Amino acid sequence: EVQLLESGGGLVQPGGSPRLSCAGSGFTFSNYAMSWVRQAPGKGLEWVSDISGSGGSTYYADPVKGRFTISRDNSKNTLYLQMNSLRAEDTAVYYCAKRGSGAAGWDFDYWGQGTLVTVSS
Amino acid sequence: DIQMTQSPSSLSASVGDRVTITCRASQGIRNELGWYQQKPGKAPKRLIYAASSLQSGVPSRFSGSGSGTEFTLTISSLQPEDFATYYCLQHNSYPLTFGGGTKVEIK
Numbered sequence: 001e002v003q004l005l006e007s008g009g010g011l012v013q014p015g016g017s018p019r020l021s022c023a024g025s026g027f028t029f030s031n032y033a034m035s036w037v038r039q040a041p042g043k044g045l046e047w048v049s050d051i052s053g054s055g056g057s058t059y060y061a062d063p064v065k066g067r068f069t070i071s072r073d074n075s076k077n078t079l080y081l082q083m084n085s086l087r088a089e090d091t092a093v094y095y096c097a098k099r100g101s102g103a104a105g106w107d108f109d110y111w112g113q114g115t116l117v118t119v120s121s
Numbered sequence: 122d123i124q125m126t127q128s129p130s131s132l133s134a135s136v137g138d139r140v141t142i143t144c145r146a147s148q149g150i151r152n153e154l155g156w157y158q159q160k161p162g163k164a165p166k167r168l169i170y171a172a173s174s175l176q177s178g179v180p181s182r183f184s185g186s187g188s189g190t191e192f193t194l195t196i197s198s199l200q201p202e203d204f205a206t207y208y209c210l211q212h213n214s215y216p217l218t219f220g221g222g223t224k225v226e227i228k
Contacts, residue, residue, distance in 0.1 A: 035217075045157075045165065045208055047217040059215045095164055105170025107155035107212045113164055 002026040002110045004096050009115030016086045016119070022079040022096030022112055030054070030074040033099035035108060036081050038092035046092075049081065050099070063089075086119045093117075123147050123211050127220025133228040140196040142223045144209035149189045153213040156185055156194045160205045168207075169194065199225070 008020040022034070036048040049070040050059040058070050069082040079096050093116050097108035124147040134140050144154065152172035157165040167176045169185035172192055182197045196203055204227055209220040 044222045045159075045210075045219045047210075047219065050215070050217070061216050100170065105155065105167075105174065106153065107167070107170055107210055108157075108165075109167055109170070109176070111164040111166070 002098065004098060004110060004112035006094065006096050006112045006115040009094065009117045011118045011120060012086055013121050014086060014088065014119055017082070017084045018086070018117065020081040020083065020094055020096075020115060020117070022081075024077045024079065024096075024098065027098070029072075029077040032101060034070075034072060034079045035097045035099060036068075036070060036079075037095045037097055037108070037111075038090075039095070039114075040089075040092045043092075048094070051079070083117070086117075088119050091117060091119045122216055123150060123214060123218055125209055125211055125218050125220040127209055127223055129223060130221060131224040131226065133226050134199050135228045136199055136201060138199045138228075140199050140203075140225060142194045142207055142209075144187075144192045144194075144220045146190045146192070146211055146213075150211045150213035152188050153211060154185075154187070154192050155210045155212065156183075157208045157210065158203075158205045159208065165208065196225075201227075 003025045005023045035050045051070045055072050067085045071080045093114040095114045096112045098110040100109040126145045154172045156169040159165040173185045184195050186193050206222050206224045
């Protein structure tokens with residue numbers, strides 16, 4: 001059974017730099033691209049960042065480009081999101097999501113339960 | 122960037138009703154679209170991938186159709202557990218973009 005478990009959220013001051021983690025299990029982690037998606041309170045879903053299975057390719061949404069860094073440690077089956085220079089508008093539940101592949105679809109086939117990041121002084 | 126326009130933003134329906142939700146892409150995305158269901162306080166769950174393929178374990182009352190720029194999610198007979206918010210997602214090109222969501226409420 002595929003499981004994704006995020007951690008690292010909490011109350012952060014503006015300008016803070018938390019790191020989110022997402023531990024994957026139940027699949028061959030290195031074979032799949034992974035993503036971060038966020039949802040501000042009461043709002044819709046917003047894609048944040050993607051990383052290829054090898055970690056060699058990364059992609060970012062414009063609102064986080066230059067402030068957030070996605071990475072992965074395939075030896076630990078763990079995805080990360082280093083968040084820097086946080087702003088109030090970064091307050092959201094952050095989900096990690098597994099990308100599918102091939103005939104099973106390339107979008108998000110599994111999601112974690114999410115971790116809430118609140119940016120406030 | 123590809124914009125995904127989802128409609129309606131909300132709807133009220135009764136158990137047993139047929140419900141249709143539409144997503145329109147600002148440019149062609151082939152069939153690179155997924156549909157997700159989200160209940161309050163929960164993570165989204167994939168219903169449909171590649172525009173029309175049913176995710177394993179999802180009831181057959183859910184179906185998807187479309188290609189290019191126009192896509193539809195249909196619930197053939199609404200059940201009590203289907204009251205939720207639904208989102209489409211295009212993964213044809215970066216940045217990936219979601220529709221604004223459709224909240225399906227009980228009439």
